[in-house]
Amino acid sequence: MKFNITDFVKPWVPGLEEYIPGKTLKGYIKLASNENNYGPTLRVVRAIEDNRLLTHIYPHMYELIQKKVSGYCSLTHEYAIVGNGSDEILDMILKVFKGPALGFYPSFAGYKLFTKILGENYLEINLNKDFSFPVDEFIKKSKDANILFLCNPNNPTGTVMFEDDIIKILNEGKITIVDETYYEFYGKTVIPLISEYNNLIVLRTFSKAFALAGLRLGYAISNPEIIRLLHKVKPPFNVSSMAQMAGVGALDDEYATKMIISKILKDREKMYREISRKFRVLKPNANFLFVDVSPMKSSEFCEKLFKEKIIVRNIGKLEGFEGEYVRISVGTEEENRELLRVLASF
Ligand SMILES: Cc1ncc(COP(=O)(O)O)c(C=O)c1O
Numbered sequence: 001m002k003f004n005i006t007d008f009v010k011p012w013v014p015g016l017e018e019y020i021p022g023k024t025l026k027g028y029i030k031l032a033s034n035e036n037n038y039g040p041t042l043r044v045v046r047a048i049e050d051n052r053l054l055t056h057i058y059p060h061m062y063e064l065i066q067k068k069v070s071g072y073c074s075l076t077h078e079y080a081i082v083g084n085g086s087d088e089i090l091d092m093i094l095k096v097f098k099g100p101a102l103g104f105y106p107s108f109a110g111y112k113l114f115t116k117i118l119g120e121n122y123l124e125i126n127l128n129k130d131f132s133f134p135v136d137e138f139i140k141k142s143k144d145a146n147i148l149f150l151c152n153p154n155n156p157t158g159t160v161m162f163e164d165d166i167i168k169i170l171n172e173g174k175i176t177i178v179d180e181t182y183y184e185f186y187g188k189t190v191i192p193l194i195s196e197y198n199n200l201i202v203l204r205t206f207s208k209a210f211a212l213a214g215l216r217l218g219y220a221i222s223n224p225e226i227i228r229l230l231h232k233v234k235p236p237f238n239v240s241s242m243a244q245m246a247g248v249g250a251l252d253d254e255y256a257t258k259m260i261i262s263k264i265l266k267d268r269e270k271m272y273r274e275i276s277r278k279f280r281v282l283k284p285n286a287n288f289l290f291v292d293v294s295p296m297k298s299s300e301f302c303e304k305l306f307k308e309k310i311i312v313r314n315i316g317k318l319e320g321f322e323g324e325y326v327r328i329s330v331g332t333e334e335e336n337r338e339l340l341r342v343l344a345s346f
Helices: 042-050 062-072 086-096 109-117 135-142 163-170 191-195 224-232 241-252 254-276 298-307 333-343
Strands: 029-031 080-083 101-105 122-126 147-151 175-179 200-205 218-222 288-292 310-316 325-329
Touching: 029 325, 029 333, 042 241, 062 080, 062 218, 062 241, 080 086, 080 224, 086 109, 086 175, 086 200, 086 218, 086 224, 101 109, 101 135, 109 122, 109 147, 122 135, 135 163, 147 163, 163 175, 163 191, 191 200, 191 218, 218 224, 241 254, 254 288, 254 333, 298 310, 298 325, 298 333, 310 333
Parallel strands: 029 310, 101 122, 101 147, 147 175, 175 200
Antiparallel strands: 080 218, 200 218, 288 325, 310 325
């Protein structure tokens, strides 16, 4: 048989860069993926336990979780779609809408990855030197794009966009995704703008504040027309029963999550103060710190921590920017104390 695989492969696939997630190792403190290391609340654990014997049944609570997330955003179910992580929603958005897409750099790697997977062009505008958002430059470039990605607060910098600037971008009339993955830590949302802007999609997740990264649950809020289009490309049964039930449990336990968030925010400020004594740290707005460790090399910084059984995210050098960067998630009180203890010897 004469078979040449390259004759069958979509031409852009071999050149794609695989996503490399933060390492998880037993016995190590992981501060690399902006997870909530306090873990799920009691109600979530109970919801999972109560449903553990129903694994033979296809997921059937989609409408319930859809109602729950839209209710959490003070809207009705027609405004929400739920996915297997917000990653999957990004994929659905890119399946529905035509490219090219435009985002800032640095920002969440998923925007470029999912755009490229679908064979579309991805354009980028560098953030300002202080990692604020060059809005006018972005607007100029948006003429060449159909889909615009805004991450607020931005991963990995933690910097934020003003609502007025988001409105200026929305007024360009392109499909505009405002990724509010870290909303619960930041507290500001553009969801109220959905009634006015039918080109706005707000992306949210249960992976961070709600501590459900392992179960994969994300959602988008937008006008019912966009939500209907996204449902057309949604794989059937995309959200597992456990994820659905855990999500419902998490939203029923909002108060417990709020208590944990306030603990994380208090610790974040302490870490910001302490780490700033030695390194340049950007003012945080989510559950992580963006640190310029230069003149140290970021790889050396991460290796030194790794020897002490702490894993942080090595961002490295950023094209067009000075410095050597790492991203450090805020963990539990005990983990943060250990990180600060080790950093004191740097
Ligand atoms: C800004 C941003 N968007 C989206 C995601 C994907 O989240 P999920 O776990 O819901 O797929 C992440 C994950 O780190 C993120 O930081």
